[in-house]
Amino acid sequence: MRRARVPWLFVAPALLLYAAFYLAPTLLGAGYAFTDWNGLESPSFVGLDNFSRIFGEAEGLGALRHTLVLCVLYVVAVNVVGLGLAVGLHGALKTRHVLRALFFAPVVVSPLAVAYVWKFILDPEGPLNRGLEAIGLGTLAQPWLGKPATATAAVLVTMVWQFSGWSMVIYLAGLQSIQAELYEAAEIDGAGTWRRFVDITRPLLLPALTINVSLSLIAGLMVFDQVIALTGGGPGTATETIATQVYEQALVNGRFGYSAAMALTLAVAVGTLSFVQMRAMRRQEG
Amino acid sequence: MNRYTKLTAMRELSFWVVGAIVLAPLYVLIVLSLKTKQDATASPFGLPTNPTFENYTRAWSSGGATGVPFSTALFNSVFTTVVVVAVLIALAAPAGYAIARRTSRLSNWIFALFVVGIILPMQLGLVPLFVFVGRLGLSGTRLSLVLVYVGVLMPLAVFLYATFFRALPRDYEEAAEVDGASHVRAFVQIVLPLMRPITGTVAILCGLAVWKDFFIPLVFVNGTDNVTLPVAIYSFVGQNVTDWNLIFASIVIAMAPVLIVYVLMQRYVLRGFVTGVRG
Numbered sequence: 001m002r003r004a005r006v007p008w009l010f011v012a013p014a015l016l017l018y019a020a021f022y023l024a025p026t027l028l029g030a031g032y033a034f035t036d037w038n039g040l041e042s043p044s045f046v047g048l049d050n051f052s053r054i055f056g057e058a059e060g061l062g063a064l065r066h067t068l069v070l071c072v073l074y075v076v077a078v079n080v081v082g083l084g085l086a087v088g089l090h091g092a093l094k095t096r097h098v099l100r101a102l103f104f105a106p107v108v109v110s111p112l113a114v115a116y117v118w119k120f121i122l123d124p125e126g127p128l129n130r131g132l133e134a135i136g137l138g139t140l141a142q143p144w145l146g147k148p149a150t151a152t153a154a155v156l157v158t159m160v161w162q163f164s165g166w167s168m169v170i171y172l173a174g175l176q177s178i179q180a181e182l183y184e185a186a187e188i189d190g191a192g193t194w195r196r197f198v199d200i201t202r203p204l205l206l207p208a209l210t211i212n213v214s215l216s217l218i219a220g221l222m223v224f225d226q227v228i229a230l231t232g233g234g235p236g237t238a239t240e241t242i243a244t245q246v247y248e249q250a251l252v253n254g255r256f257g258y259s260a261a262m263a264l265t266l267a268v269a270v271g272t273l274s275f276v277q278m279r280a281m282r283r284q285e286g
Numbered sequence: 287m288n289r290y291t292k293l294t295a296m297r298e299l300s301f302w303v304v305g306a307i308v309l310a311p312l313y314v315l316i317v318l319s320l321k322t323k324q325d326a327t328a329s330p331f332g333l334p335t336n337p338t339f340e341n342y343t344r345a346w347s348s349g350g351a352t353g354v355p356f357s358t359a360l361f362n363s364v365f366t367t368v369v370v371v372a373v374l375i376a377l378a379a380p381a382g383y384a385i386a387r388r389t390s391r392l393s394n395w396i397f398a399l400f401v402v403g404i405i406l407p408m409q410l411g412l413v414p415l416f417v418f419v420g421r422l423g424l425s426g427t428r429l430s431l432v433l434v435y436v437g438v439l440m441p442l443a444v445f446l447y448a449t450f451f452r453a454l455p456r457d458y459e460e461a462a463e464v465d466g467a468s469h470v471r472a473f474v475q476i477v478l479p480l481m482r483p484i485t486g487t488v489a490i491l492c493g494l495a496v497w498k499d500f501f502i503p504l505v506f507v508n509g510t511d512n513v514t515l516p517v518a519i520y521s522f523v524g525q526n527v528t529d530w531n532l533i534f535a536s537i538v539i540a541m542a543p544v545l546i547v548y549v550l551m552q553r554y555v556l557r558g559f560v561t562g563v564r565g
Contacts, residue, residue, distance in 0.1 A: 005387070005388055006383065006384045006387045006388055006469050007384070007469060008384065008388075010380035010381055010383060010384035010469075010473075011380070011381040011384045011385060011396060013377045013381075014377040014378055014380075014381035014440055014444055015381065015396065015399075017377065017433070017436050017437055017440060018400065018403060018437055018440040018441060018444075020418075020437065021415065021418075021433050021434055021436065021437025021438070022403055022408075022411060022415075022434075022437035022438050022440065022441075023399070023402075023403060023411075023437075024411075024414075025411030025412075025414035025415035025418060026403075026406055026410045026411035026414075027411075028411070028414035029410040029411045029412065029413060029414050029415075030410060032413060032414065037413075039413075039417070085301075085304070088297060088301055089301065092290055092294045093294065093297065093298045093301065094290070094298065095298060095301075095302075099301050099302070099305055100556070101549075101552045101556075102305050102308060102309070103304075103305070103308060104552075104555075104556060104559075105308075105545065105548060106308065107559070108494055108498075108544050108545065108548045108555065109498065109540075109541045109544055109545065110497070110498045110500065110515065110516045110519075110540060110541070111498060111500070112500045112516045112519060112520060113515075113516065113519055113537045113540055113541060114311070116519065116523060116533065116537060117311045117312075117314065117315050117534070117537065118311065120314070120318075120530050120533075120534075121311060121314060127314055127331065130331075131331075161308070161311070166559060169556055169559055169560060170559075170560065170563060173560045211563050215563060222407055222409075224500070224501055225500045225501070225516075228500075228520070229520075229523075243409060243501075246409045246412065247409075247412075247501070247504075247505070250412060250413050250416075251416075251505065256413045259412070259413060260410070260413060263407065263409040263410040263412065264410060266407050266409060266410070267406055267407050267409075267410045270405060270406075270407050271405055271406070274405045
């Protein structure tokens with residue numbers, strides 16, 4: 001018996017809203033990247049002008065560089081911490097469930113709100129400096145958000161503090177999918193802890209690693225809230241990122257074309273990484 | 287293999303030290319929000335000698351010179367989140383169902399079209415969307431916020447439902463259809479009750495995405511009475527730069543609802559985040 005098929009009408013409303021309020025504007029945005037549109041006059045085509053400005057002038061180049069640095073540091077840090085927490089909390093600890101829930105808790109709250117709490121902690125008169133003075137390390141006290149290197153570190157720490165729990169949960173799911181019999185068999189065959197980690201845990205944890213790396217890469221490339229709250233892009237322009245520039249150039253300076261070009265650069269980076277990741281995952285699944 | 291030894295106890299202890307580091311900012315946040323400004327300058331770390339809810343009442347009823355009160359912002363956040371999640375579930379479930387049950391090439395293309403939307407950063411469509419919303423006469427409205435969120439989160443919701451239905455055997459629906467039920471009836475009576483777990487995942491992931499988001503309301507409703515909590519906090523900080531007690535009370539108002547829900551439904555939230563990324 002040939003059954004009647006589910007009508008396309010089921011898809012229509014979802015597709016319509018998605019197309020109107022996301023897909024079409026996004027495609028248009030990609031088009032505006034090649035214009036000098038300022039929102040008032042009608043846009044005219046300027047070829048790759050916006051891109052040569054992004055890659056040729058200090059402002060654009062700086063935002064790209066800061067984003068890249070922050071992104072690489074974030075990927076490494078959040079994965080190291082996340083994996084460490086997961087390995088530690090996979091197994092015998094009595095309070096592991098409470099600890100897992102605790103480490104994941106920051107993930108559910110607003111990144112902007114979290115960043116403001118850290119801004120207070122790092123304030124020249126704030127708890128961190130006061131604490132350092134109290135334990136006799138007053139010489140280390142400094143205006144953390146007032147210097148480029150420490151301001152970047154502050155954004156990084158805020159992100160890692162909030163999102164390591166998410167990375168942990170993904171690694172934990174990966175660890176839990178590994179059957180205990182594998183370890184027992186290896187133990188009988190005389191494999192030590194290190195051997196078991198290298199030959200069993202590492203290859204079977206690869207899918208979790210791939211997911212985690214790509215999620216953190218994308219999050220790192222799109223960082224916005226933390227920068228706005230902690231530094232406002234400063235000191236000077238030392239922590240401006242691609243996402244803060246997309247916003248400021250469009251809604252503060254009215255340079256819609258330039259902003260769109262910046263966003264397209266971001267989209268190409270994110271799209272390429274996601275594509276590479278999907279290919280890698282498919283290969284792993286064989 | 288998993289014996290509880292002295293070493294395990296040591297490990298347990300060291301993880302609680304890490305836990306304390308995670309909790310420290312939350313401690314600072316709550317303690318400061320319960321102090322007066324004088325009390326805070328005198329002893330920033332200690333427990334409040336004389337806890338006060340004055341900061342809360344001030345944040346709750348006034349948002350500063352131009353800001354909105356946090357009671358309004360809280361309502362806006364709850365309203366936007368609930369409406370967006372409801373619309374997403376109502377539209378994405380049937381869409382995902384149809385995509386999963388039709389196996390034509392067109393169906394694969396439509397699925398791919400949605401998947402593209404998960405990957406694309408929202409920023410790229412920012413300006414055209416801003417202009418489009420203005421042309422529709424919806425600038426600064428709650429409706430504009432809802433429509434933008436529905437558009438942006440639809441791909442994720444459809445993807446989750448489609449993947450779920452692809453793995454769900456067709457037997458029950460086919461039996462119902464043999465008995466003469468229409469597609470709509472088979473969907474409502476047979477499929478709807480089966481999709482509770484994935485609906486939970488969609489609601490958690492999309493609901494949190496809306497609740498936490500700062501960028502979209504900053505662009506679309508900043509400066510109006512329709513701002514959600516993150517934008518309200520942002521303007522509030524702008525006006526009360528050094529009044530951290532007041533700012534922290536407002537942040538606690540913003541965090542409390544979602545943390546309470548998290549504590550109550552912690553298992554589902556963790557599971558949702560794992561299924562969400564695995565697809």
